[in-house]
Amino acid sequence: MTRDLTHYSGGAHRAGMSGRFGDVHNPATGEVTSRVPLADAGEVAAIVDVAAAAQPAWAATNPQRRGRILLRFVDLVNEHVDELAALLSAEHGKTLADAKGDIARGIEVVEFSAGAAPHLLKGEFSDNVGTGIDVHSLRQPLGVVAGITPFNFPAMIPLWKAGPALAAGNAFVLKPSERDPSVPLRLAELFTEAGLPDGVFSVVNGDKVAVDALLDDPRVEAVGFVGSTPIAQSIYAHAAANGKRAQCFGGAKNHMVILPDADLDMAVDALIGAGYGSAGERCMAISVAVPVGERTADALVARLKERIDGLRVGEATAPDVDFGPVISAAAKERIEAAIATGIDEGAELVADGRGRTVEGFHGGFWVGPTLFDRVRPEMALYREEVFGPVLSVVRAADYEEALRLPSENEFGNGVAIFTRDGDAARDFSSRVQVGMVGVNVPIPVPIAYYTFGGWKASGFGDLNQHGADAFRFYTKTKTVTTRWPSGIRAGASFVMPEGS
């Protein structure tokens, strides 16, 4: 028997009223473990009502006090990390270690946002810009803002958005993925337990109906999204058509360039982790390896093959598992189809993850680690995001070709280069047309106090997630120009006003 999940509003769980539900699975078994309510427009409006009512008092709370509540939340998440990780793995399938990383990277942003808000929310002040004229600026919160977040990081991405939004004085409405909504709901409880005023953080579960209701609600001032590129672009356009600000992050096709002078052990380690970790279901996963020169390529593929043979795929809580199932039966099908396409297009299949089974988990959505060599840029396998444990090797003849591949790719999320050479690293970092670059770092997710955002089809909007940018996104500037008429100073009214 499955549980029915809820929404969360006004500091409490709220049962779904629309009558529509979605199934939540355990991807390791394929079983339905709960039903998530899918909100209709009225339910969304009711939740936004509550958020809008709660926001002014939160905004009027000074940033140090807001920060203390957020830090108490961080402490609570740390206390409950095992429980949260188990909950996360049970709906997403990633290993417990990965689940803890998901949570840890999320609360780092909450922690940074809490601590830096008093500084990052400062305006500017200039006196005497003209005779007797002063100017100053304020950064004020937007009001109610919404986040629409993906299945692959059910803790991290919601917290990347909520952390700075809340620290800046907004009320935040989260529409998490309907695949794994339990962690977001649990985070909502912990926010309440930490002392966040009721209504300031809400969870509305749902599908496109709920998303559209948020996008069409005039009280929702800004929308943050992470997901696939077509949806990212459509939400960006929809939000803009309604005059809202939006930052929407989409898909990726992240390359890792390996120069002949690279530390090859390091590069192979990095590729295995970045290519297959979390079953490749990360927007910063590496899906394309670009060795430079045939000799580098041959050595790389040989070592990758060896390592892939030893990878352990299994249920999240089993010991020594390298990665778990993919999120859904549909995902498994889509990934296996992409592998078939790669074969048809003439790529060399070095390791085939199709048909993978895990003993005791026959209904699970398993895909094994897959490696293609001699993939070429014109193949669909190269051009399209697979979002699974499939790594393609594209051999580059020289450095310039290796630089061109990620630069000319439709996506521009992350990229890495492995080399010991200062010049190559610097030239690559400077010229590559990708927003996040790793030098001997395969998954260059910027640390909490820097800012996350891809280029080209990987990111829409002009301000990034977390870091200082997020405080600009979640506040609006007011500029005040002041000049005073000379008054009491000149002796005009040395009569005390009544009553004082």
Place this chain on the structure above:
Amino acid sequence: MTRDLTHYSGGAHRAGMSGRFGDVHNPATGEVTSRVPLADAGEVAAIVDVAAAAQPAWAATNPQRRGRILLRFVDLVNEHVDELAALLSAEHGKTLADAKGDIARGIEVVEFSAGAAPHLLKGEFSDNVGTGIDVHSLRQPLGVVAGITPFNFPAMIPLWKAGPALAAGNAFVLKPSERDPSVPLRLAELFTEAGLPDGVFSVVNGDKVAVDALLDDPRVEAVGFVGSTPIAQSIYAHAAANGKRAQCFGGAKNHMVILPDADLDMAVDALIGAGYGSAGERCMAISVAVPVGERTADALVARLKERIDGLRVGEATAPDVDFGPVISAAAKERIEAAIATGIDEGAELVADGRGRTVEGFHGGFWVGPTLFDRVRPEMALYREEVFGPVLSVVRAADYEEALRLPSENEFGNGVAIFTRDGDAARDFSSRVQVGMVGVNVPIPVPIAYYTFGGWKASGFGDLNQHGADAFRFYTKTKTVTTRWPSGIRAGASFVMPEGS
């Protein structure tokens, strides 16, 4: 016989090839003085080609060198200010003094952008964020960016956009208003004369065809717009649908609140200037005066009436003229219709500017200064932007009502409060839902090193014009995470490589 104007691309004038033209008038006489070519999509594409080809070398020029060219441009504009002001007045109709102000406020932004760019383009650097891991960020130019600018400030708004865009290393394509394109074309010549490389600043003249072509061109990375709210919103949505960043500024209904303790002489002076200057054709013009209390209102209206009677309307170059004609016959018609509506709605017409004539200029688009008293918030006269020399007095019973009026208005561009009271000024500045606030300053346009942007229907996007914000808008962030394998330091390769 009328002149045919041109486009400007690659450092030279380019004749229109589409066969379509628009008429440019002298609004003081009503005569057609020239024809402006209206570009088709092919002409736009050709100009963007040139811009895209020129941009990389400009981006590779360091910001101090770029700044020197922009400062030479500032010097040239100053040298030619009389000529430019005459050209501007002849097509726009504003007085020569206003035209010079238009130019001066524009080049202040170029000057600031040139000087502050080396600092404002800096990224950040942190070492040892993890063991042996460094992170740094870069701000890189976008590439080709476009500005679509209105008739009412043909020098200022183009320069507000071009200044920071160019200083940040972009190529800039300007689509100015087809009503007064001559000043933009002259500015283009001066950019070339100042040493700006060919292709880095272009002017494409046109109408919606050209605008759409810019919005649909994938090489145009960002669009800045100023104009009416419906167009602003539509361009914002169109740009977003194509994945671009956009900042679009729209209409306004700027209030000036006059508290009982205000310096009334100062307030009346301010209202006359801010309400009727440039015939009210400014997005920061005051169109609503809100005296608090009947006694304040009576005194205010009486003094305004007196001052209005003395205002001189006439041709831009005539001595002692207070303001000139409106921009077009259609504008005159629209404004006069709004006045008629106000009368129909029951507002008290204190001064009527309809039917105004100026001797010797019978074909000119004249509207005299118009004042309404006892306007109420539900009237169309209050709700809609008139964009002419029409001032409405809305009487407020108390401070809270006066604060509510601009806060609840659809627009949120500028607002002013006149008072001597520190508390009232501070409370108003903090709470009013408007982006730019003046305390005893009627037109609170932020100085060049602060940033210009309205709220609500007056501005779309999350970053403002000029100031530090503009550098964020016109650049994209790249974040680099670096870790090096230990190499020569550990003695690994004490063999000198070949050739060195």
Place this chain on the structure above:
Amino acid sequence: MTRDLTHYSGGAHRAGMSGRFGDVHNPATGEVTSRVPLADAGEVAAIVDVAAAAQPAWAATNPQRRGRILLRFVDLVNEHVDELAALLSAEHGKTLADAKGDIARGIEVVEFSAGAAPHLLKGEFSDNVGTGIDVHSLRQPLGVVAGITPFNFPAMIPLWKAGPALAAGNAFVLKPSERDPSVPLRLAELFTEAGLPDGVFSVVNGDKVAVDALLDDPRVEAVGFVGSTPIAQSIYAHAAANGKRAQCFGGAKNHMVILPDADLDMAVDALIGAGYGSAGERCMAISVAVPVGERTADALVARLKERIDGLRVGEATAPDVDFGPVISAAAKERIEAAIATGIDEGAELVADGRGRTVEGFHGGFWVGPTLFDRVRPEMALYREEVFGPVLSVVRAADYEEALRLPSENEFGNGVAIFTRDGDAARDFSSRVQVGMVGVNVPIPVPIAYYTFGGWKASGFGDLNQHGADAFRFYTKTKTVTTRWPSGIRAGASFVMPEGS
């Protein structure tokens, strides 16, 4: 029998070895309650040894991890606030409420420093400042730094210095006042309990011998001091003679200007609190009231007299006490002598605090609230810091005279103006030659994220305490300019190095 206090080094208490001790009193009883060891140069050197050994590992810990330890310390202080306040009051004499404020303002700075450090420690990065040349900067900790702090805020001032110093990666050696060293020692224990590595925070108790030893130790890179002006200046000079950086804050003579339009109830409340709170032993206490105009002055003095009559002086823990004893018998003597001088100079004594007794506490160092009217700038009473519950009224004829008084005073720590008039407040804030200004705020101590520092004889050095300035003071800038020779990128060495 009295306890012997200790030093604190390497995570543990260390008994004094010099054989020299100072007496610590309970100022409410006059009794000696403990003896504090006075370190000799050798003991100081040993403590600096330990600090210097501990610092590199602390510096290598990333700022988020350092911050977490500091936040745990904040939590521990909050948990022990009652115990700490009692300890503080027992040695200092201030009321428990004041003691808690002392602690609270201290940990706010630790909290801010912990949270903002990752951002405030960032360097800058610019690429292509010349062809192929990048520049970046780092902010690195200094190493061992020392704080020499006064008796009047035994929790707050040590934490104002230690908070940012530790957050920035330094080891901190505290030489607290020998009058009330128990709270600093307890804070040291809590730092250890919070997980701060041994040796990173040390307490060395002592007198001038210890101070000189710190100033002469070449490993102490920077010194922060708060105390009287002559000592501040002498430490500033001594530190500089040894090539160290120093920020030294001295005495004060803080004025409060009351304009005729001020809210007089608010002003009187403010003066009573700011003049007599903590027995006037605050560097931000108001010691001079400047009413403008005779009518304002008469009303002010009358109301002050009334309120002074109701003030309760007594032991810190007694209910409803307004303020406690002064710190020492010597202080009581000095303050009473200053009162006598004022009388001799011809100031009007309105309330006389000399000879005050408190039942049951006959040995205590009591001075009652004292008010002088018609004090003149040439009197010693006006010119010299009294540091006791003595308030002087200097009557100003007009605004300009009132502005001149604090501006021309030797000191420039804090100043306040009470008015409703925006113009007066703005003009005063802009022109007054004092570092911290309150507008209707009597004790304008800047909040933790702004920065504390007086002007003229009240502060020596170019960077202030806490806020962003403190991070500049406690770090040094390193600037790196980089250009790489073209190498592997150009195909130079497509041979893999040995071993990789």
Place this chain on the structure above:
Amino acid sequence: MTRDLTHYSGGAHRAGMSGRFGDVHNPATGEVTSRVPLADAGEVAAIVDVAAAAQPAWAATNPQRRGRILLRFVDLVNEHVDELAALLSAEHGKTLADAKGDIARGIEVVEFSAGAAPHLLKGEFSDNVGTGIDVHSLRQPLGVVAGITPFNFPAMIPLWKAGPALAAGNAFVLKPSERDPSVPLRLAELFTEAGLPDGVFSVVNGDKVAVDALLDDPRVEAVGFVGSTPIAQSIYAHAAANGKRAQCFGGAKNHMVILPDADLDMAVDALIGAGYGSAGERCMAISVAVPVGERTADALVARLKERIDGLRVGEATAPDVDFGPVISAAAKERIEAAIATGIDEGAELVADGRGRTVEGFHGGFWVGPTLFDRVRPEMALYREEVFGPVLSVVRAADYEEALRLPSENEFGNGVAIFTRDGDAARDFSSRVQVGMVGVNVPIPVPIAYYTFGGWKASGFGDLNQHGADAFRFYTKTKTVTTRWPSGIRAGASFVMPEGS
């Protein structure tokens, strides 16, 4: 017959009145070319009087206007660059190309300071830090500030100090080196010609008498110095003893580390330029080369020897001259004595510059390029600053030894590493105890928008020269905390005050 030079004050030249003069030589001929007046304390006081009187109006001029005057000065310097370079070479002896570089690096800082001042002088603003409480900060100029500058960059260093000081609203008094005062005097004329108000920039010529008078004048709020370490430290201490802020930059012993993988051609070129350019009379000259490994050392020394043999020493204006004479007969003697000491200590003299003559310039102060190999850290030749064309090779066995040498050296101004290896460069940059680091850049003087300052005995003070730091050094922070009593807003005084 020699000319008598002057002081410069109030916009005009002022003859020396003390009766004391110093000789100014042409170092290429040894002839006395003019006499420079040496001011007494009265003359200094008179010049400070004029500066103090001029400063308030300059401070009240807004930063954009101040910037325009400074940019006009930059234009004038560019117009007169040939004349200025000739003047500079004639008194200093450096080549015309070097003299132009000296001027160019100076005006870059003026240019940056002018352009960035409006932004860098901004304070901060936070509203509602407590209920109804706002805080903001201002950066106000100090008043009169002084610069005491060395002979070796008679244009650059004065402008590095004056640029930001003036841009920030201070009056600046320059005490240039008495060896080459003509360029500073000419710069003063150009400041006047550019429109700088009289008195805002002054030149007082003199020796220790003038320096002490500046340091003892209470109106001089801050002192910037560049020169030798003993004088730097003494001025730092003297300024501090008088309560002033100071930034004092001293001597150097800059190392260049060459790793085995370095581009050796690049390294040799760099060493020749950085070791012998300007006769080694630069605080950023390389005086110690540290090849790592014997093989690297042998190759390096061989190539250096070859290149040294081809170096041309001669008069500044002769064609193809590599460097000119040293500044004085005393300098020549001191350098030759240092060479003799090196020989006595057992260093291997590879090239000997003693006894160098230049045909036609027999009285000139010539020293040829000198190279020592196998210098050891304990030698005086290594430990002491030579400030001449003398390069010492210290052979390091490995990377760690090479890192230790500059880190443990008394001085910490500049250092360079030559390598292709990202790891080595990063580790070196992070760990070396030197303030300015070059990676394959021999003279890592930070560009104008970064900041110049050495560590250890090379720099005293906590804020550096030029860049953003300079604006902090030349301004003081004022922090204002504001809370308003409720007044007219609450309806308290709906009676209009008299006269309004």
